[in-house]
Amino acid sequence: MADAKEILQLGIEAARDGNREEARNLFALLTKQDPTNIQAWLWLAGVSDNASQRRNALERALQIDPQNEMALRGLRALSGNTRSGGTERNRSFIAAARERTGALFGRQATPTAKPPRVSRQVTEIPLAPEDELTDALDTFDEEYDEEPRGPSPLMWGVLGAIALLLIVFLATQFIGGENSVGDFVATSTGLSDKTVSDATAVAATLESIAATASPQATMTPAVPNTPTPMPSMLLDLTATLTSDGLTYGVREPLVAGDRTEKLSDVPATDRYFVVVVLVSNSSGTNKTIPADFFVLKDDQGRNYTVNVERSNKLVDIGGGRGVVTDVAAGDELPSDSVPRSMALIFDVKADATNLRLYGSGNPTQGWQIAASIQ
């Protein structure tokens, strides 16, 4: 039986990293596997994305342990939650904005009650004794913080000061003895003679700097005119490719890393590595996939082709076609466009890393299969 604690820890790490959806999935899985796993219920409550889910999880925890303090406190807080819909939030925001604008322009601010901070109530609910859960709840709370998010009072002050300076500046332009209205228009539009001449000088300077600093920039191409290999693109594991009427793909996560030293009586050079692919033939003629159709590559620069004999042996010892996989690697595929699973066995060096699978006809597109086979 798998250790559920490992998966609980995995969920906690996901929650800590801010990946609440993954954490929810993991905790939900644990509750499905063992509905009496109270820790999973509490954590699920901690990463739930709405009050209903949280309440349900807390209630399930209480069914398991009616005296569970964390669940009780969580439910009490939810029941006392005065959180309401967007109307109240909008009203609170408008009131806060009025208060701020009133202060800015010297009017009496409308007295308002401070809007309830639901997030504080939630933050104060430790749902489980672990520090990690508290951290997860803090992350949760940040997204549920209903404090209006307008500019801060400091920002309002800065904006006011800028507005005041602008008014003073405009006033001096109009009232000042040396400047006429015409000067003001020219200055404010940046079209005074001085401004134009300055701009011309700066542009000329920039051009001369550019000409002397990088004389070759416009003389020679930056990239040598030599053929460069097309970069290899790794595909999503759900993607499929087509070549010669064959459509093939590695179904997620049918990425096989067989770590057995030997598959049968024939020893491997190093390690057998199994990749299960789905292949369909729509070419119009029945086909046997050539041994070199699929290639496994590693970061050491080695290419591995399918060991057809071993692949067929796997199907045989597994009970024949349709038991282990639909077909063996050396089988003829009927042209019926039906996807069939096929186990490909590669004889891979033990130190191989970053294994990628490629198919014939698509040498630049492949799938990341495994980091290593150690």
Added chain:
Amino acid sequence: MAANAECQALLRTANRLFRFDDLSRARALLEIMSDVYPDEPQIWAALATMATDDAEMTTFLSRASHANRLSALPAS
């Protein structure tokens, strides 16, 4: 085909663990998933990739094939 989006997301998590060499937790996750979703062929096939011996791999692949045939049956 995975049963639902949650199962697919968990398969992606297992795949990520596998690819980052966290084999212990990848296998633990897949084993729990196989308890919850026993008719999901992808889970059994993924478990087969982590088999520690021939017998285990054969068992997992057989379960994958069986589940795959079940999922291919038309809904009655």
